[in-house]
Amino acid sequence: MKIVDARVIVTCPGRNFVTLKIITDEGVTGVGDATLNGRELAVESYLRDHVVPLLIGRDPARIEDTWQYLYQGAYWRRGPVTMSAIAAVDTALWDIKGKVAGLPVYDLLGGRSRTGVTVYGHANGETMDEILVEVARYLDLGYRAVRVQSGVPGIPRTYGVSADKMFYEPADAALPTETTWSTERYLAHVPSVFARVRDEFGPDVRLLHDVHHRLTPIEAARLGRSLEPYGLTWIEDPVPAELPEGFRIIRQHTTTPIATGEVFNTIWDAAQLIREQLIDYIRMTVVHSGGITHLRRVFDLAALHHVRSGSHGATDLSPVCMAAALHLDIAIPNFGLQEYMRHTPETDAVFPHEYHYEDGYLHPGDAPGLGVDIDEAAAARYPYAPAYLPVNRLTDGTLHPW
Structure with a gap:
């Protein structure tokens, strides 16, 4: 052949x-x-x-x-x-x-290590009441894990909080829009959000939070410590990941688990963080990490160091990538969680697939290969449209991570 x-x-x-x-x-x-x-x-x-x-x-x-x-x-x-x-x-x-x-494909990778892939959804809102409604909605859908993102009082718009709650797409303009950020307001507000969510929904639901690289290591340590009473499964991307040593500072001050890696591309980006056990979940994904072959190597290294997978699964990964991720997820021994942001019906029609959601789990299906394809005639009806992610500035105009 x-x-x-x-x-x-x-x-x-x-x-x-x-x-x-x-x-x-x-x-x-x-x-x-x-x-x-x-x-x-x-x-x-x-x-x-x-x-x-x-x-x-x-x-x-x-x-x-x-x-x-x-x-x-x-x-x-x-x-x-x-x-x-x-x-x-x-x-x-x-x-x-x-x-x-x-x-x-999962049978070629050694077969199933579990019956289903536990996924988490995105509950977000500008106000506390909106957040509680969204968390409840995901729990009603059967989710066992929910990422909680909140608007920050005094900040007009916060990355991670959207008007469309089910099909969130942050790339929203032909040129980047600009938003404003205040670390002080954020650190003061977030603990009260998780206190209220825990009070409302109890100790059993797994809660997560994405920091979006916004903090310095000592700020992230302060956040992690303030969230310890609420038992988060992880805080994600607490600091920009170019400096692995920053995670050591966070580790010294908090027991809140840490997840990072969705912007990583190779095993060498993650190796120090994994070997020194500075993180608990590695969030690299198939499409940005060289495919199934290379990401399996990352997960195998992580397994040796008590680090679990937590792969990125936002809407900028097509159903082809989601299918590939699920085959890895269901095969590896050190699976943790899989992010799952649902695609629109139009996207699902362009990419017919076998995987399906049921009661908090995704299942890859049993079709030969990945169980996903692209309908080229349907794809041709949707031409490329320029779209950029927003950028973030502090209140004094300084460019800042999301």
């Missing part, structure tokens, strides 16, 4: 997605997600102009060799564009291998 064609498909059924479809001479096809939020066309070009010509004539069964060929052969390694492109190829090749074998 040989690869005879590979198509890069950009579509925007409510938000932009980049998909690679690999075709073999025996008619077996595979799909991989290559979406990089706000930089989609950079990955499209990387695939179309630099990667696809290298795939023609290759044996699709040689997944590891192809991964090394694209990674080592590029010389200019790593980075989100390169690793998203490699991920698309790798994921599509796993899809093909599963179809040829007549097995779901």
Whole structure:
């Protein structure tokens, strides 16, 4: 069997997605997600102009060799564009291998380690009353874990709080919008939010919170300590992750668990944090981390150091990536949680898939391969539309992390 064609498909059924479809001479096809939020066309070009010509004539069964060929052969390694492109190829090749074998990909990874994948949803609101309504809604849907994000009094708009509660998409404009931030107001407000949520819903629901890289290490330590009475499953991305040593400071001051990694691209981004047990959950995801092959290596390293998975699963990852994530999630021994932001009906129609939600769990399905595809005719009805994530400034105008 040989690869005879590979198509890069950009579509925007409510938000932009980049998909690679690999075709073999025996008619077996595979799909991989290559979406990089706000930089989609950079990955499209990387695939179309630099990667696809290298795939023609290759044996699709040689997944590891192809991964090394694209990674080592590029010389200019790593980075989100390169690793998203490699991920698309790798994921599509796993899809093909599963179809040829007549097995779901998770069986090729060692089989099920659990019956379902525990997911968490996003409850957010500008006011406390809105937050309580949203938490209750997710619990009514069967979720066992809920991420809670709150507006901050005195700040007109907070990243992570949206008008559309079910299909949240933060990339909202052709050029970045600007918002204002106050760390002091945030640190003063957040503990009262979780005190109220715990009082309302009791100790059993797993609660999470995303800090969005906004704090310094000692500020994050203060937040973690103030949240200890409410037993959070994790605080996510408390500080910008470029400096692993910052997490050591947080660790010295709080027992609130820490999750990070959704902006990581390789095992080397995460290695120190994992080896020194400075985090509890690693949130890297298939599309931005070089595919199933490379992310499995990250999770295996994490398993040796008591770190569990907590993969990113926002709406900027297509159903192709979600399907791939679920096959990994259900196979690895150190699974923790899977983020699950639902896609719109238009997106689901473009990407028909076998995975399904039931009573707090996602199930990957038993179809050979990944159990997901792209309807190219439907995709063609939704052309690319420029969309950027917002940027954040302090009240004095200084640019600041989200």
